[in-house]
Amino acid sequence: MSGNSKKRQVVPFIYSAERPVFIEGATSRQADPLNSLLALIFRLTGFNARAYRDSTLKRRLELRLQATRCRKIKEYLAYIKNHPEEAFIFKENLLIHVTRFFRDRPVFTYFEQRLLPGWLNQLMASKRRRIRIWSVGCASGQEPFTLAMILHRPATERGLHPLILATDISPQVLDKAREALYSASELRYVPRHYRQIYFTEIKPKLFRLTPELRQLVNFRQHDLLQDKAPGKFDLIVCRNLLIFFRPEAQSLLLKKLIQSLNEGGLLLLGRSERINLDSSLELVSSRFCFYRKMTNSKRRKSFFG
Numbered sequence: 001m002s003g004n005s006k007k008r009q010v011v012p013f014i015y016s017a018e019r020p021v022f023i024e025g026a027t028s029r030q031a032d033p034l035n036s037l038l039a040l041i042f043r044l045t046g047f048n049a050r051a052y053r054d055s056t057l058k059r060r061l062e063l064r065l066q067a068t069r070c071r072k073i074k075e076y077l078a079y080i081k082n083h084p085e086e087a088f089i090f091k092e093n094l095l096i097h098v099t100r101f102f103r104d105r106p107v108f109t110y111f112e113q114r115l116l117p118g119w120l121n122q123l124m125a126s127k128r129r130r131i132r133i134w135s136v137g138c139a140s141g142q143e144p145f146t147l148a149m150i151l152h153r154p155a156t157e158r159g160l161h162p163l164i165l166a167t168d169i170s171p172q173v174l175d176k177a178r179e180a181l182y183s184a185s186e187l188r189y190v191p192r193h194y195r196q197i198y199f200t201e202i203k204p205k206l207f208r209l210t211p212e213l214r215q216l217v218n219f220r221q222h223d224l225l226q227d228k229a230p231g232k233f234d235l236i237v238c239r240n241l242l243i244f245f246r247p248e249a250q251s252l253l254l255k256k257l258i259q260s261l262n263e264g265g266l267l268l269l270g271r272s273e274r275i276n277l278d279s280s281l282e283l284v285s286s287r288f289c290f291y292r293k294m295t296n297s298k299r300r301k302s303f304f305g
Ligand SMILES: C[S@@+](CC[C@H](N)C(=O)[O-])C[C@H]1O[C@@H](n2cnc3c(N)ncnc32)[C@H](O)[C@@H]1O
Pocket: 095, 096, 097, 098, 099, 100, 103, 136, 137, 138, 139, 140, 143, 167, 168, 169, 170, 173, 222, 223, 224, 225, 238, 239, 240, 241
């Protein structure tokens, strides 16, 4: 059996433990129609909805029940068996794609003004030329393009080349991200000096990011729950994604992110996603949720000294 098929078989059952399901009409004692529904969704789409929080599942499921005029989960199960495309609609509806440029601006100001110069100098000193960055759950591209705007000049001036891999589970948002076309209202969060340098108005109130920035970002479909991490990175930005998962899934995903960081690499999480430090991470800023993966020698010191 290939590594890949093995992984696909094992992961979904991590979340299959019997647990109370907070959907009206279902109690932990009844046979659990929600579990059957999530298993069917997984079979049809490969999407592991069990890892998402009950509160999100419940809200989104209620909306789909209304839209398909099903009164109970059992009816909805039957509906999906007759209309398998509904499984994909359920999946897409569970994903929340809210994003914007410079989301939570003080975080990016801190990064740009306080962290970036020292971090780039450090990378230069290590004779590295490429900086590898992973924007996880990138939605329609505003987050990786924000990073590209901030990094482009200071990195180029130092002879460094940033490569940003931006991933999301949803092919729909990735299509929008690849176009790099944004409305005037989406651009209102971009600082004016960046707007002037990096966007061209191609139609009234429709702007495209310049090719020099677009070429820094590579978009790829990737399911953080099920797919292998796409390599090792100097900076991983994973904001407003972990919050949607159950705590057990959050810890597994966090481990995956830490394993994908180079030693000394930075991890940026969303401000509502603070974590307990493990032995491999040190805090860079608790206010802005930046962490650093410790080098082996530093880790040895903190274990023994
Ligand atoms: C709320 S958006 C956050 C966007 C951006 N990081 C930000 O903070 O503005 C969360 C994104 O995570 C994606 N997502 C949800 N589950 C995922 C998974 N299992 N693997 C990869 N991406 C996922 C969603 O499709 C959505 O686009």
